[in-house]
Amino acid sequence: MVDKIIIENLSLQYSDGTESLRNISMGIPQNAVTVLFGPAGGGKSTLLRCLNRLNDLTEIKASSGRILMDGENILDPKTDVIALRRRVGMVFARPVTLPMSIRENIIYGLELAGEKRKSKLDEAVERSLKLSAIWDEIKDRLDEPASALSGGQQQRVCLARVIALQPEVILLDEPTSGLDPISTGKVEAALFELKKEYTVILVPHSVQQAARTADHAAFFLTGELIEYADGKNLFTNPKQKKTEDYVMGRFG
Amino acid sequence: MEKSLSWPEFIITRLIQSSGYSAILFVALIFFFLLREGLPALGEVDISSLLNFRWYPIESYFGILPLISGSLIVTLGAALIAVPFGIGTAVYISEVAPRWMREILKPLVELLGGLPSVVLGFLGILVLAPFLRVFLNLPTGLTAFTGSLLLGGIAVPTVVSVAEDALDSVPRAYREGAWALGATRWQTIWRVTLPAAKSGVLTAVMLGVGRAIGETMTVMMVTGNAPVLATGLGSLFAPVRTMTATIAAEMGEVANGSTHYHVLFFIGIVLFIISLIVNVIASSVVFRAKKRAERILS
Numbered sequence: 062m063v064d065k066i067i068i069e070n071l072s073l074q075y076s077d078g079t080e081s082l083r084n085i086s087m088g089i090p091q092n093a094v095t096v097l098f099g100p101a102g103g104g105k106s107t108l109l110r111c112l113n114r115l116n117d118l119t120e121i122k123a124s125s126g127r128i129l130m131d132g133e134n135i136l137d138p139k140t141d142v143i144a145l146r147r148r149v150g151m152v153f154a155r156p157v158t159l160p161m162s163i164r165e166n167i168i169y170g171l172e173l174a175g176e177k178r179k180s181k182l183d184e185a186v187e188r189s190l191k192l193s194a195i196w197d198e199i200k201d202r203l204d205e206p207a208s209a210l211s212g213g214q215q216q217r218v219c220l221a222r223v224i225a226l227q228p229e230v231i232l233l234d235e236p237t238s239g240l241d242p243i244s245t246g247k248v249e250a251a252l253f254e255l256k257k258e259y260t261v262i263l264v265p266h267s268v269q270q271a272a273r274t275a276d277h278a279a280f281f282l283t284g285e286l287i288e289y290a291d292g293k294n295l296f297t298n299p300k301q302k303k304t305e306d307y308v309m310g311r312f313g
Numbered sequence: 314m315e316k317s318l319s320w321p322e323f324i325i326t327r328l329i330q331s332s333g334y335s336a337i338l339f340v341a342l343i344f345f346f347l348l349r350e351g352l353p354a355l356g357e358v359d360i361s362s363l364l365n366f367r368w369y370p371i372e373s374y375f376g377i378l379p380l381i382s383g384s385l386i387v388t389l390g391a392a393l394i395a396v397p398f399g400i401g402t403a404v405y406i407s408e409v410a411p412r413w414m415r416e417i418l419k420p421l422v423e424l425l426g427g428l429p430s431v432v433l434g435f436l437g438i439l440v441l442a443p444f445l446r447v448f449l450n451l452p453t454g455l456t457a458f459t460g461s462l463l464l465g466g467i468a469v470p471t472v473v474s475v476a477e478d479a480l481d482s483v484p485r486a487y488r489e490g491a492w493a494l495g496a497t498r499w500q501t502i503w504r505v506t507l508p509a510a511k512s513g514v515l516t517a518v519m520l521g522v523g524r525a526i527g528e529t530m531t532v533m534m535v536t537g538n539a540p541v542l543a544t545g546l547g548s549l550f551a552p553v554r555t556m557t558a559t560i561a562a563e564m565g566e567v568a569n570g571s572t573h574y575h576v577l578f579f580i581g582i583v584l585f586i587i588s589l590i591v592n593v594i595a596s597s598v599v600f601r602a603k604k605r606a607e608r609i610l611s
Contacts, residue, residue, distance in 0.1 A: 113493060120412075143495050151493040157486040160509045169504070170494035222494065
């Protein structure tokens with residue numbers, strides 16, 4: 062399988078010295094779900110935020126290394142960050158719909174990208190809501206404020222908002238941490254559909270979810286990449302003691 | 314349970330209670346006093362001559378329209394200056410400025426808010442008015458525009474500090490959501506952060522306008538105090554007289570109980586009602602926003 066993203070010797074430290082990454086190197090394959098998991102403060106979210114340069118807006122003390130996406134270093138200061146963020150979509154832990162209607166939430170990114178044709182926008186709304194497994198629930202209320210939806214629905218609208226932009230990579234930072242089991246199941250089911258077209262990188266909110274969804278899994282502990290392997294192998298037959306302890310629930 | 318209140322508890326409770334009630338009592342007394350002194354004006358002067366455009370109390374011309382128009386034009390001008398400038402500053406402080414800059418600017422703006430208005434008026438007379446007279450080639454620098462500029466300056470700190478609080482309380486996640494969709498910083502501010510802080514920003518505007526309407530000292534010093542009915546844009550660059558300045562300037566020289574005296578109080582009632590309206594609008598906007606927030610959170 063082709064690696065969509067190659068991370069080379071990535072290190073990063075925040076100004077307040079909290080969370081950091083230490084010399085991470087890994088390849089992230091196309092059309093698969095790659096799971097980054099481990100206890101809190103391990104650097105998973107930080108890594109995600111490097112991939113769409115959202116860390117640019119946080120205060121960072123030092124960073125080094127390269128992230129190659131299709132062979133181009135996206136950490137290069139000359140990178141067009143806005144264009145990058147359209148290629149690399151992100152869903153956050155807390156579902157944050159913007160203060161607009163459901164439809165506007167979904168077409169907002171497209172409008173920012175300059176799409177004006179109504180037919181294209183309508184098409185994108187339907188397609189992305191279907192892919193996020195929420196179309197049937199809300200197709201008649203698209204003009205209502207998105208804040209009126211339940212948490213689980215809002216999270217899937219957020220996912221749809223990202224899909225509407227037709228990105229190449231989708232980052233999900235604990236997307237189901239605030240959701241009930243049924244909504245969680247729906248989001249996970251959507252991931253299986255999504256990986257056919259996109260490269261999906263997921264920070265799960267539990268080891269169980271990691272095991273359920275991972276094609277490839279990377280275990281992070283205090284800023285270091287401890288082990289990186291096929292999902293099947295890593296959860297059933299971990300090579301490292303620390304990974305085994307965490308997967309078995311001995312700590313974390 | 315009532316009985317279990319000990320003596321000190323009882324006294325403290327009553328003290329707090331009575332200080333709370335007294336606030337209401339004072340407002341009621343002020344309003345009552347205003348009505349008692351101002352309403353007789355309606356009996357002594359016809360409504361039609363009150364709603365006239367000539368204010369010349371010595372010859373019994375009590376037309377208050379020029380005063381109302383004077384207040385409105387100065388306040389409107391002040392709002393036109395204070396609102397964009399204040400909101401712009403608030404956006405800069407909360408969204409754009411680096412942290413060290415924010416820590417300098419915020420206290421500075423609040424300090425500006427505490428500046429006595431007589432000091433600003435002094436600066437207005439000595440610096441701003443002569444400058445405007447020369448720069449705009451006017452017969453006098455003491456105009457409605459001069460007042461608007463200074464009042465705008467007085468209202469800006471109020472607008473900035475309330476609007477900045479509102480922007481600051483917009484969750485960071487909103488901004489990150491927009492950034493992650495490929496919005497630029499400016500697009501995020503315009504389409505996401507400002508709409509999310511809308512009610513707080515509206516409150517800021519209302520409070521700023523309220524501050525400008527009630528301001529007396531500065532306008533009295535710099536607007537020239539000619540009670541001329543504002544007729545158009547040209548009036549902005551001519552002397553005007555506001556309601557507050559009229560009361561402040563004439564109350565000391567008026568015979569107690571005379572018609573002039575009652576009319577001045579009547580102007581006070583009008584002013585009271587105007588600022589009441591502004592405040593009610595402001596608080597109803599806030600109230601609605603609160604209710605919506607409760608509905609979302611529940």
